[in-house]
Amino acid sequence: MFTSRKLHKILSALLVVSILPISIKAQNVKGLTVHESQDSAPAQLNFRENNLQDAPNIVLILLDDVGYAQMGHMGGQIETPAFDEIADKGLTYSRFHTTALCSPTRAALLSGRNHHKAETGAIMELGTGNDGYTMKMPKETGTFAKVLQEKGYSTSWYGKNHNVPDWEASFTGPFDRWPNDLGFDYFYGFLGGDTDQFHPALVEDRKRITAPETNADGSEYHLTTDMADKAINYIQSVNAVAPDKPFLVYFSPGAVHAPHQAPAEYIEKYKGKFDQGWDVYREQAFNNMKDKGIIPADAKLTPRPESLPAWDSLTDEQRMVYARMMEVFAGFTEHTDVQIKRLYDAVEEMGKLDNTVFIYIAGDNGASAEGGQEGLLNEMAFFNGIPEKWEDKVEAVKSNRLGTEDYFNHMPAAWAWAVNSPYQWTKQVASHLGGVRNAMAISYPKGIKEEGEVRTQFSHVTDIAPTILELAGIEMPETIDGVHQEDLDGESLVYSFNDEKAPEEHTTQYFEIFGNMGIYHDGWWAGALRTIPWHVAAEEKELTDLEWELYNLKDDFSQSKNLAKEMPAKLEYMKYMFFAEAAKGNALPIDDRRTERFRSTFRPSLTSGLTTFTYPNGLRIPEGATPFTKFNSHSLEANLEGYKRGDQGVLITQGGRFAGFVLRVDKSGNAYYEYCNSVDKYSIKSTSKIPAGTKSIKATVIMDEQKPYTPATITLYADGKVIGKGRVEKTVANLYSLDETLDVGKDSGTSVTDNYKVKSSKYTGQLKSVTLELVDEYKTLSK
Numbered sequence: 001m002f003t004s005r006k007l008h009k010i011l012s013a014l015l016v017v018s019i020l021p022i023s024i025k026a027q028n029v030k031g032l033t034v035h036e037s038q039d040s041a042p043a044q045l046n047f048r049e050n051n052l053q054d055a056p057n058i059v060l061i062l063l064d065d066v067g068y069a070q071m072g073h074m075g076g077q078i079e080t081p082a083f084d085e086i087a088d089k090g091l092t093y094s095r096f097h098t099t100a101l102c103s104p105t106r107a108a109l110l111s112g113r114n115h116h117k118a119e120t121g122a123i124m125e126l127g128t129g130n131d132g133y134t135m136k137m138p139k140e141t142g143t144f145a146k147v148l149q150e151k152g153y154s155t156s157w158y159g160k161n162h163n164v165p166d167w168e169a170s171f172t173g174p175f176d177r178w179p180n181d182l183g184f185d186y187f188y189g190f191l192g193g194d195t196d197q198f199h200p201a202l203v204e205d206r207k208r209i210t211a212p213e214t215n216a217d218g219s220e221y222h223l224t225t226d227m228a229d230k231a232i233n234y235i236q237s238v239n240a241v242a243p244d245k246p247f248l249v250y251f252s253p254g255a256v257h258a259p260h261q262a263p264a265e266y267i268e269k270y271k272g273k274f275d276q277g278w279d280v281y282r283e284q285a286f287n288n289m290k291d292k293g294i295i296p297a298d299a300k301l302t303p304r305p306e307s308l309p310a311w312d313s314l315t316d317e318q319r320m321v322y323a324r325m326m327e328v329f330a331g332f333t334e335h336t337d338v339q340i341k342r343l344y345d346a347v348e349e350m351g352k353l354d355n356t357v358f359i360y361i362a363g364d365n366g367a368s369a370e371g372g373q374e375g376l377l378n379e380m381a382f383f384n385g386i387p388e389k390w391e392d393k394v395e396a397v398k399s400n401r402l403g404t405e406d407y408f409n410h411m412p413a414a415w416a417w418a419v420n421s422p423y424q425w426t427k428q429v430a431s432h433l434g435g436v437r438n439a440m441a442i443s444y445p446k447g448i449k450e451e452g453e454v455r456t457q458f459s460h461v462t463d464i465a466p467t468i469l470e471l472a473g474i475e476m477p478e479t480i481d482g483v484h485q486e487d488l489d490g491e492s493l494v495y496s497f498n499d500e501k502a503p504e505e506h507t508t509q510y511f512e513i514f515g516n517m518g519i520y521h522d523g524w525w526a527g528a529l530r531t532i533p534w535h536v537a538a539e540e541k542e543l544t545d546l547e548w549e550l551y552n553l554k555d556d557f558s559q560s561k562n563l564a565k566e567m568p569a570k571l572e573y574m575k576y577m578f579f580a581e582a583a584k585g586n587a588l589p590i591d592d593r594r595t596e597r598f599r600s601t602f603r604p605s606l607t608s609g610l611t612t613f614t615y616p617n618g619l620r621i622p623e624g625a626t627p628f629t630k631f632n633s634h635s636l637e638a639n640l641e642g643y644k645r646g647d648q649g650v651l652i653t654q655g656g657r658f659a660g661f662v663l664r665v666d667k668s669g670n671a672y673y674e675y676c677n678s679v680d681k682y683s684i685k686s687t688s689k690i691p692a693g694t695k696s697i698k699a700t701v702i703m704d705e706q707k708p709y710t711p712a713t714i715t716l717y718a719d720g721k722v723i724g725k726g727r728v729e730k731t732v733a734n735l736y737s738l739d740e741t742l743d744v745g746k747d748s749g750t751s752v753t754d755n756y757k758v759k760s761s762k763y764t765g766q767l768k769s770v771t772l773e774l775v776d777e778y779k780t781l782s783k
Contacts, residue, residue: 047242055472064254093493098436098437150480186205219263255333257368300558301558320394322375361439384659408658429529430513598735619744630736638769673699703731704779744767
């Protein structure tokens with residue numbers, strides 16, 4: 001018979017034997033309880049386990065829609081203290097390239113793969129079913145942030161995203177392409193292509209939130225300032241809690257994409273500075289770059305396109321308007337850079353500057369010509385193809401309101417061409433350097449010996465991911481989350497940090513956006529222009545019949561001499577190379593369609609096949625999750641517990657001040673349907689007040705025809721009885737907003753008209769839901 005003491009010894013022995021095969025890291029067992037055992041050492045935190053205590057911090061900065069000659073260091077006439085200091089204390093890369101468009105550049109930046117391989121051949125709102133253009137970043141192209149995060153970096157992202165497909169941007173997800181799932185512990189910014197700087201469509205991690213009333217210091221709210229406040233607080237918090245843990249900050253402002261909005265003092269600083277015009281600016285910047293040694297002494301300044309006017313050919317009124325538009329743009333640029341300087345200074349104040357890599361990319365593409373020939377008061381007019389009135393532009397300038405919350409403004413195309421000096425063309429034009437060559441500065445005191453030098457090796461946005469990984473001492477894994485990874489397309493730039501004459505390692509690169517095609521190989525460039533970016537309607541052309549140009553960039557820095565006629569055999573070789581590289585990069589078939597792809601019929605849709613949508617009070621969803629109502633007849637019916645006199649507020653709205661609609665009730669009991677088509681505003685008011693006890697307030701929107709820009713007849717009802725009627729003479733064709741939402745029960749963005757205020761827009765009565773129904777009813781009016 002066993003005694004309890006004997007049993008204890010036997011069980012202890014059996015326990016030791018049972019764990020022997022796996023006891024390498026197990027505790028030293030002496031008995032059945034912890035009191036008779038020796039504790040094993042606890043597991044280390046992953047960043048210590050992976051020896052990252054001395055790994056560099058990474059601050060990656062990506063601006064939006066910036067020209068090569070825009071920043072002060074690059075010869076521009078705008079003060080940019082952060083870019084200048086990083087360049088002066090580090091390196092300037094004078095031959096760095098992007099993709100010519102925002103979402104593709106951002107996908108290539110994060111993944112280190114070419115943009116079509118990352119399934120991002122255009123912006124998120126233009127997805128199709130074709131490979132390379134689905135806008136759904138595949139799991140096989142995992143991000144460098146995911147790798148850093150898994151090894152122990154603290155990772156955060158501030159500002160513009162534009163890598164979430166618009167049909168995945170609602171609270172229903174899926175979320176695997178949202179920032180948190182791409183490797184970022186924290187995200188604070190916006191998902192769309194642009195946003196109002198004073199009233200942004202903010203998202204924190206996965207939740208849509210309302211912007212603060214003011215900045216942290218109590219000043220008037222501005223998104224870029226808010227981003228800097230959040231980023232500084234984040235790195236200070238990481239430093240306080242885990243001072244030896246490295247951090248990654250991805251700082252990606254919506255600036256200086258439209259809307260060009262900035263605090264008044266920054267705009268006023270540039271008053272009169274651009275009165276000499278775009279031709280003079282471009283030439284002065286060119287000369288300044290030569291003086292600084294940023295571009296070769298024998299570089300040529302390329303001529304102005306025939307379709308852009310000379311400054312001297314303009315009227316006094318035109319010069320007044322266009323100079324002010326540039327003053328606003330300059331103020332916006334400086335304000336953005338000053339916020340980045342605050343972040344730079346915060347790192348220095350923490351004593352971490354020596355071991356922090358700052359990578360400052362001034363633009364995800366060249367400066368934007370999407371303002372057209374005359375500039376824009378409202379960028380949505382460009383996306384919807386609706387011309388603005390000249391007298392409205394004059395009034396905006398004379399009233400001194402340009403650059404405020406009143407406008408979603410954009411400068412004229414000629415200013416974009418000017419700040420892209422010395423190159424041809426602008427954003428979207430992947431066939432020429434004006435679309436794809438951007439300034440970049442890198443500083444890393446611990447790892448870069450020389451200060452203020454220029455690096456001339458060809459480099460591309462896909463090079464950033466491998467550069468960051470090499471600096472962190474981490475290899476790209478073969479698998480992420482169990483998914484085999486595609487090889488990186490980029491090459492690390494670390495080889496060039498301390499060797500000015502090192503041979504370039506990225507020797508071949510294709511470019512393609514909207515049918516504009518380019519190829520770089522061993523110093524040569526061939527390209528074919530498909531579309532002039534400031535022309536809304538593209539000419540009918542066969543992509544296979546475009547005229548190609550040829551340049552020897554070894555001797556011709558700025559693409560000033562086309563050698564196509566002199567060297568036809570070389571051109572043919574380069575053309576074949578383009579299509580070979582495009583095929584390898586998943587870019588075929590080339591897609592040159594532009595605004596028509598904004599329509600949701602090209603891509604997955606949450607609303608496909610449905611005609612009736614009942615939205616609960618408080619719902620807020622992005623445009624990509626809503627039915628297409630632009631030229632489809634529909635009705636909006638608010639379902640109430642019972643209207644009481646004095647109940648007021650927004651019942652449903654989509655978009656806002658720059659394009660959209662609203663159904664609302666005022667405090668006097670009148671119902672309104674109001675509409676903005678990007679240029680004109682319409683307000684249809686009920687002719688009688690809503691009776692007490694009403695349970696249904698409805699508006700029917702019956703289009704004349706099912707085609708873009710069709711007029712519509714609006715009828716207002718209370719419990720089925722007509723209480724008002726009116727007309728909208730021109731409707732939106734493509735888009736209400738890149739980032740404003742559909743809201744039920746209040747307006748969370750900007751007001752469609754000035755007849756109500758967003759702050760007091762919440763409906764004060766008992767709203768149960770709003771039903772949006774697509775109806776098959778159209779009325780063609782006789783003349």
